[in-house]
Amino acid sequence: MIAHRGPAMSAFMHELREKGRTAHRTESDILIWAGSGSAGWEAGIVNLLSPGDTVVATVCGAFGERFAWLGGKFGLNVHRVEVEWGRAVTPEMFGEALDVAGDVKAVFITHNETSTGVTNPLKELAALARAKNALVLVDAVSSAGAMELCVDEWDLDWAFSGVQKAWMCPPGLMMAAVSERAIHASKTAGFKRFYFDLAPMLQAAREGSTATTPAVSLLYALDAALDAIHEEGLENVWARHIRLGRAFRAGMVELGVEVLAEPGYESSSVTAFRTPGGLSSTDLQERITNATGIVIATGQGPLAKTVNRVGHMGWTEQLELDATLEAIGAAMR
Amino acid sequence: MIAHRGPAMSAFMHELREKGRTAHRTESDILIWAGSGSAGWEAGIVNLLSPGDTVVATVCGAFGERFAWLGGKFGLNVHRVEVEWGRAVTPEMFGEALDVAGDVKAVFITHNETSTGVTNPLKELAALARAKNALVLVDAVSSAGAMELCVDEWDLDWAFSGVQKAWMCPPGLMMAAVSERAIHASKTAGFKRFYFDLAPMLQAAREGSTATTPAVSLLYALDAALDAIHEEGLENVWARHIRLGRAFRAGMVELGVEVLAEPGYESSSVTAFRTPGGLSSTDLQERITNATGIVIATGQGPLAKTVNRVGHMGWTEQLELDATLEAIGAAMR
Structure with missing residues (x-):
């Protein structure tokens, strides 16, 4: 230094x-x-x-x-x-x-x-x-x-x-x-x-x-x-986040998982969703981490137990989000 | 991480x-x-x-x-x-x-x-x-x-x-x-x-x-x-600092440089001294850095121009302090 x-x-x-x-x-x-x-x-x-x-x-x-x-x-x-x-x-x-x-x-x-x-x-x-x-x-x-x-x-x-x-x-x-x-x-x-x-x-x-x-x-x-x-390129970075966010939410819809955000105001850096499959948020989190090593977050405050969150900002690539979607799908089954 | x-x-x-x-x-x-x-x-x-x-x-x-x-x-x-x-x-x-x-x-x-x-x-x-x-x-x-x-x-x-x-x-x-x-x-x-x-x-x-x-x-x-x-060993670390401080101050005395600290209260982690050789503190600092790459500090506040400081804490070894003493001696000549 x-x-x-x-x-x-x-x-x-x-x-x-x-x-x-x-x-x-x-x-x-x-x-x-x-x-x-x-x-x-x-x-x-x-x-x-x-x-x-x-x-x-x-x-x-x-x-x-x-x-x-x-x-x-x-x-x-x-x-x-x-x-x-x-x-x-x-x-x-x-x-x-x-x-x-x-x-x-x-x-x-x-x-x-x-x-x-x-x-x-x-x-x-x-x-x-x-x-x-x-x-x-x-x-x-x-x-x-x-x-x-x-x-x-x-x-x-x-x-x-x-x-x-x-x-x-x-x-x-x-x-x-x-x-x-x-x-x-x-x-x-x-x-x-x-x-x-x-x-x-x-x-x-x-x-x-x-x-x-x-x-x-x-x-x-x-x-x-x-x-x-x-x-x-700053605008390319913004565009990449929009793309990743859209793709992730589309994947959630395919899995039948409900995205929390009001349509039109969905974040391109993080997606929160209702924990699917009758699981608690920590159950889903643990299943995914144990099966794949992927770390997803739980909700916060009143949504702590019923919501999970996936960040897709910064160093994030489509492949990682695909793997996360797959892991969520597997944990629901 | x-x-x-x-x-x-x-x-x-x-x-x-x-x-x-x-x-x-x-x-x-x-x-x-x-x-x-x-x-x-x-x-x-x-x-x-x-x-x-x-x-x-x-x-x-x-x-x-x-x-x-x-x-x-x-x-x-x-x-x-x-x-x-x-x-x-x-x-x-x-x-x-x-x-x-x-x-x-x-x-x-x-x-x-x-x-x-x-x-x-x-x-x-x-x-x-x-x-x-x-x-x-x-x-x-x-x-x-x-x-x-x-x-x-x-x-x-x-x-x-x-x-x-x-x-x-x-x-x-x-x-x-x-x-x-x-x-x-x-x-x-x-x-x-x-x-x-x-x-x-x-x-x-x-x-x-x-x-x-x-x-x-x-x-x-x-x-x-x-x-x-x-x-x-914590006590060995303290003892090492006391040793390094003493050795550095002894070297300063040998060079005829005046240590600022009142006798009996000298720090074992940093030594401040009156800038020797009729130089300003930044002159001494520059001469030493240019000649050896060693970075010493200037004084602060009212002592900014007339005092320099050498830290000897943490990752510091006798050899580095010897080199610093040598560099100070050379800059004074």
Whole structure:
């Protein structure tokens, strides 16, 4: 590894941030912390908002629930736009909630709800929020790198992800695209903060450094992954995910398995489905792992026992999904 | 890698925490976050304290300064025990400060001041604080793994470090030894917190998991490093560091270079010295790197230009220090 305070590191960080900008379709800033994706919720809140601020939050699964809950924990006035798990938050509902909430400082949008395999219409929701001049905070944990995410064109202020999802890296980094408006908002944000404080991180980043010791080996992995993504072509990566998602869902229909996501809002990075064959989710999980070594996930929260999930983002190929479909079919018999 | 929510991970985490306990000489808890060492300051403050609490902080260099500053930023009433950079905080000064400060909720002690190569007498300082029933928060970033640190015997409450120092790992993890008293204090601590919150992390850890996604590849590295440390023997590791520190300082004396640390308090993990030969610290640094590829550090803060530092912790051998001494000697000529 290289000395993390030396000139080689500085050149590396400038290049890495540039690759990150391209991958987020933004010309403003990319900041990267040693941390987990979950840290992105907190970092967004404490840097952009103040206790008592009103926010509107999409809640359509475990991760939206968590973002909204955290807002409340930090003393925000949170208006929830809540739908049944498996459904999406539509522009109609969101617009109505924005009107009801009144003077909205920010919105929290879960781009892709990992717990249900539903993709919310981020572009449309963000446009509604921006029309009311609200800051747009986006949980892009299982969408960034897998599906269309145009930070500048969609006018997003804080879009964060964990690198272990579609960015195809070992876990341990949280990456955020930060707008100029977010940086401006951070100057009057009323939360005590240090580790996740934007200001010193931004200053260091612009000098090719980090405010605290960077996780160098993980940054190398991210650099290599971003190279691979850019080599394939960002739009090709998005198209591949759409293809894989469609093919997987078609396979599920063939098996007679019910996909959880509302039609039209199915995620191209993860599919959740009702556990078939009268099994519990852990039964299905165990049968498949024992028979094939393939690891599928269970549902979360109220869907923990009745739903399973299969990720198809990042390093995923059709052959793997075919094998997974076959394994699910075999476990049902 | 293994699925970070599966049974293999759970077994791994239980073993890793047990190895961490042994290395910290504690039977209570070891928690590990994806983050940098700096996060340990904030995590300790927000979990154990409340705004307005009175603390006494040792300030004898850049890192003690930072810990004390952070306490103030978070609204604590910070009494500083400040000495000239290069000197140690003695039990006499510390005892006096505790008396003056009155009702002290906690103390912040920098065990080893990385910026000056001074080791504070942690055992004695902690005893004074415990006699007044204060919680003991210890920045052990450049001491843990290199020098004697007996969390239970010395009755410490929050001793944290970054794994990239004497733990010999790639950066990206913050590890903390947490006493039962600290856990109790966290129940009434008055700060908003989420990512660094003790309670969910502790609950998850006891189940062999983590509250948020763990940095799995870095945990592997830590596991391997702790194995290496235990194989050498913890006390042998401490003794090796003492030997290396002594030999390096003896070499400096031979070169006629002035070691910064007050006699009797010299660190066995890092040596700071007045930049010799009429050079600036960056001049010396560049000459050495250009000639040999060896990377030495400059001083920090007010000592940035007039002091250099050489780390001799973790994966360090006598031969490397000999080469470094030779390079310093050559650069002086």
